[in-house]
Amino acid sequence: MSAINHRTVPTQTFDWGLIKWFVSPLATPGAKLTFGEVVLLPGEGHTRHNHSAAEEILYVLSGEGRQMVDDKPEFQVGPGDTIYIPTAIYHSTVNTGWEPLRLLALYNPGGAEVDLAALPDFAEVPAGSLPRLQRKA
Template sequence: MSNMDRIFVYPNDVDNFGFDWGRLALTVGPEVNGAKHLSAGVVFVPPGQGHTRHNHPGAEELIFIIKGKGEQMVEDEAGKPVTRQVGPGCSIFIPESRFHSTLNTGEEAMEIFVVYSPAGPELALRELPDFHLIPAADL
């Protein structure tokens, strides 16, 4: 990959992180293109699927719904889960270390753009029991 190819990156250009609930195409990050302060990518969640409640200690997250609809849970300051219906165009800010989860309640795959700041939380996903790498050539 040339330096400019690392600047303009599509989800199918990179190996994807696969899980039982969907996949993540990490398109921005230190190991992808040298980003120093954030990482980002596109999450694909099939109908009826979702990721379980989790948090990212020491990092904030931005979730932007590109396509599809679902339920987004984010804990409030007191740790109480707050769930909202989300769809295309909705931005969800996840404060540092706050627990959250996403469920696709629609009939089509959700496409979600995520940003982590600072970079790093996405690497912990490799340690999950259902993690598998999906080579870009297989997408």
Template sequence: MSDPNKMFVYPKDVDAFGFDWGRLALTVAPEVNGAARFSGGVVDLPPGQGHARHNHPGAEEIIFVISGHGEQMVEDDQGNPVTRKVGPGCTVFVPESRFHSTLNTGPGPMQLFVVYSPAGPELALRDLPDFRVIPAGN
């Protein structure tokens, strides 16, 4: 990496992926700062919103709850949904290719930090019908 400034990234300083259910600001990714083995960023979910059941074929995911409260579903080894209440400080591991979903059940915003390994599955989000780019600073 030639630019040390790209090692320190705030969500407000990058374009975000916007959706009807919230937003994802990638702060670590090949296209942001040259990360080669993983990508990640901050997800903001308004009250009552969440992302639908989906998976990332060939990738694992870590979800860390920064703030807010919600329900997290992750499939078990047999494909059965396992749902737990989650809040600040909870780390959720989503094994490779497992279906999962998140719902903000609290009265305020919910903020998550997500990591994908290997990098790339988040790029498929650009194909969703409600995808839009939110310019940095907005």
């Protein structure tokens, strides 16, 4: 059994928010899934995308947003809601509130998170350092 301290995990930053991956096949010996926390800034979100080889589960910790799954009409999400996204299904999440939208995210099997490093706004902040967020004009 391993305990992961959030202070020992790097933070991935994007124009839309932050991610900390606490468990992943690349960083956690024996792990077959990926698990982490996603923070979407107010008015920001993940545009339409899919994960060709992984299903995803999102659990809303706090905040409010709009969720789209399988190009069907968007629906509101808030604290306590769980969203299941089957493998290869297109989806998007947008924060519609004034506060950060905090989600737990799980990929099964793990590994889909490596694609995020190829995004143009990706930057990684080392473990123990505080990420800086910049307000858009």
